[in-house]
Amino acid sequence: MSREVIKVEHISKLYRLGQVGTGTLSHDLKRWWAVVRGKEDPFLKVGVENDRTSKKASDYAWALKDINFNINQGDTFGIIGKNGAGKSTLLKILSKVTSPTEGIIKVRGRIASLLEVGTGFHPELTGKENIYMNGAILGMTKKEIDRKFDEIVDFSGVALYVNTPVKRYSSGMYVRLAFAVAAHLEPEILIVDEVLAVGDAEFQKKCLGKMGDVASHGRTIIFVSHNMQAVQSLCKTALYLKAGQIADIGTTESVINTYMSREIRNCYSQKWDFENAPGNELAKIISAEVIPYFKDDVNIIDTSTAFDLKFEFYNAVQNQIINLSLLFYSSAGNCIFNVGTGMKTLDKGMHTGILKIPGKFLNDNIYTITLMIVKEGSSALFYLEDILTFEVVDEPRTSAWYGKWEGAVRPTLFEFELK
Amino acid sequence: MTNEKILNSNDDKWDSNITPSNKLLDLNIKELWQYRDLLFLFVKKDIITVYKQTILGPIWFIIQPILTTFVFVILFSKMAGFDTGNVPPFLFYMISITLWSYFADTLNITSKTFTDNANIFGKVYFPRLILPLSKVFSGFIKFLIQFAFFMAFWLYYTLIDKSVVSNWYILITPFLLLIMVTLGLGFGILITSLTTKYRDLTFLITFGVQLLMYGTPVAYSLTDTKVEKYKNILLLNPLTSIFEAFKFAFFGRGEFNLFWLSYSVIFTLLLLIIGIIVFKNVEKRFIDVV
Structure with missing residues (x-):
């Protein structure tokens, strides 16, 4: 049965920006005058696309522009x-x-x-x-x-x-x-x-x-x-x-x-030239990357997707005792958790840290990562906020309920038996 | 079931269109009729919510006009000395006040249709005219209660006391009432349409209704010698001839002027048509400007 019940043709909607209700009388009069003289509405012409990130260029904006579809x-x-x-x-x-x-x-x-x-x-x-x-x-x-x-x-x-x-x-x-x-x-x-x-x-x-x-x-x-x-x-x-x-x-x-x-503005990877790399005379961060292990041909990280976080950094001091520490922030700005590597005495040169996050651990959220390079387990040599940002979306569920899954994380690694 | 009907009629006809603007006067009576149950429920809601959690309840419908009547008797009859002829001042002011409060309530409340109901209007569609219409009906119920009270006194004075002489013109008073409330409705929907954009009118309206009362034969009668010289100006107010005709019918005092009554009818109809045109025009996009 494919009978159209709704047919939307060229639907547009113009909104006036700013404080509606003041000065409209003069606009109304101008508009009316234009119509009387048989000219086009002067205010309809200046409309811009509804893009909230750009600064407004006109008093009017199209909330909808030329929408066509059938249901x-x-x-x-x-x-x-x-x-x-x-x-x-x-x-x-x-x-x-x-x-x-x-x-x-x-x-x-x-x-x-x-x-x-x-x-x-x-x-x-x-x-x-x-x-x-x-x-x-x-x-x-x-x-x-x-x-x-x-x-x-x-x-x-x-x-x-x-x-x-x-x-x-x-x-x-x-x-x-x-x-x-x-x-x-x-x-x-x-x-x-x-x-x-x-x-x-x-x-x-x-x-x-x-x-x-x-x-x-x-x-x-x-x-x-x-x-x-x-x-x-x-x-x-x-x-x-x-x-x-x-x-x-x-x-x-x-x-x-x-x-x-x-729509999802991810920052899956960052890379710097050695000269411009963020850091100081003790350490520099060279690159950061999210490496997801996608199943099938889906290319979205959902709560069941496992992924790695990989960081390359340069250690400028021979035999420096170092560990990496990562902070996971939710979109609300709360630190969800903090993980660290063990301390290690490192040679001068490039080193890599890899964190493996299993699937079915994080909850759906947008995560922002802060990387810390820590010396001797006590003081931060250097840290960089917002080094990576990525969204984990909800996985398809089998139950009919689809409300927000509560909690900062959604781990399935615990035994939870139903007898 | 409507569903089957739709499945069977596989032609190219559409039931309705959503378009930027209406035809000039598109009342869509059919649609209003479909929503008659909503109208009834709005009326019911108005009546039962007004005096919920009050001790006296609907008795307030009667207390209000009686107290006002007493004040009017003292103020206008005793102090200002307006002449009510052979009609007991109490009866005279009671009908005036009953009529006036129906008119004023209708006008006051319908003139806030859009601003008072922006919440509902922003969420769901139904013919917007249902709301002001429901106010006319709930006002009518209130009017009826007050009017029945008046009738009790009036019957006493005509049948037992015999000081009041009425006439057959009483039979046309329902029509006069219809004209009066239509006038209130017409004004109301016109004002509410205009106030969605230019709020200034809201301040004027409460004040204006009060002033209008003095320009209407509520507290006096046109036949009063003190009033007579202003008669022609007062008659420009379309309410004047209606109020006069009412008093003429019930008391045999006042004026029944067919010319000015026709003027009121024409005035009312024109106002209603303009009101509906503007209202229908505004209802389609007022939610963008509230």
Whole structure:
């Protein structure tokens, strides 16, 4: 069955930068004057691509520029991209919260969007009243809600408190109730933002199962996330947005590969000339490198990939007692761990240190390495921060749960038996 | 099931389009009708949440106008000496205040539609007009309660006390009420549309509604000799002839002026059309500027 249910044609969205709301009257007047004289809109012309790293050159920016794609019935379609790539804007346009500046989207069937759970919940209303309120806001009729009411209450697991105002609910109950309503929507097209990342693991699993059900009933799901794991396990096809434009579209796997290779700014290796090498008269660092052992033809370091960290350095003093020390920093800036070599008396000349990190040890994170060359096990001869940076991504999981795996590391070297 | 219907109709027709702008006046009544349950639920929410955790609850609906009526009686009838003729001042001010608060509440609350609901509007789509419309209905319920209270007194004075003489024009008062609230709605949605960009109007509105009350025959009647010389200016206010006609119907006092009533109707319809056009235009992209 490959019947198009959504056809996006030349969708663009222009945003005004800076403080919206001041000076717009004069802009509006100029714009109006231009239109009256039959000229082109003077402010539309100066738009630039939405690239947040470059300094703004104009007051307007394209959050989306000329987006074209189709979604077929029964598809689970993922939209991925970094923050600010235009995912949310596209989502808002698809769910009719805002309108595009240019282009047209043709739709077959009813769209319901879940940009947030519990939209329209009123704290003073009871659970029951809020189910009706929220359901209606999401586009259900009273009849539909009547029909599904018991199911919703069962799913949420707050049956006991259904006649209590939700302001007395715990936050967990609140979210579960809100999601229960959302999970029982039956539109032809369902747009889901990362709201799934709520609640405990068990509840997530329940929600995912529910979404899977929905998809298998011939409904179409559009799922937006920057959680690759979630997209991979949910979506058949995907779209990768970068700076408001389509960077790749196709099967989820290939799109995620493109995403990984373009978005992750790794510093896998560094090399210096001897003259310019960082260091001092006692020692110099010549090179640093991450050497991953990839399986198959995947070329992304995930949590199951083993790799080596290799460092070359120059020891300028004969018979200097030296050891290397490495500090692993997480993206949040915490030192995850610190490993060192044993002390060794080294000749004057080039030496190499290799650290072997096994697969299934690190958790998914972006790691930044600091290298220290230590003399006599006590004082640092020299150290270099941020010598290497690399991202370890989550490995494909077999369970339906794909929330963030907690912890700084994810070692599997301990015996953990289940009898 | 809708699903099968879709599978079977494999033609090239699309159900809806998402485009940059609307046709000039695209009300989409069909869509509004689809969301009627939401409208009903909004009304229900308004009614049950307002006085939750209060001791007197919905009795507040009645306490408010009664207290205001007393103040008006003392202020305008006793102190300022406005003439209410054979009509007991209490009754006279009660209907005025009941009408006025329905109008003012509608205007005040619909004029904040966008700013008050930016949260919901940013997250989910439904026809935005549902919200101001729901305010009209929840206001109507409040009005009905107050009006029933007024009717109790009015019946006493017409049937038992016989000091008040009404006439058949009472039958058109529902229509007058409709015009009045439509005027409030029209103003409200126009203002809320304009305030999404230029916030200055928000400050003007609360103040403006207060001032407007003095320009409307709430505390006085056009037939009062003190008021008569300002009559023609006051009649430019489209509310004036409506309020006068109301009092004429219930008390036989005041003016029933068909010319000025037609003026009010035309004014209201024009305002509503402009309001809807601007509102529909703003609703498509206001979320970018809040």
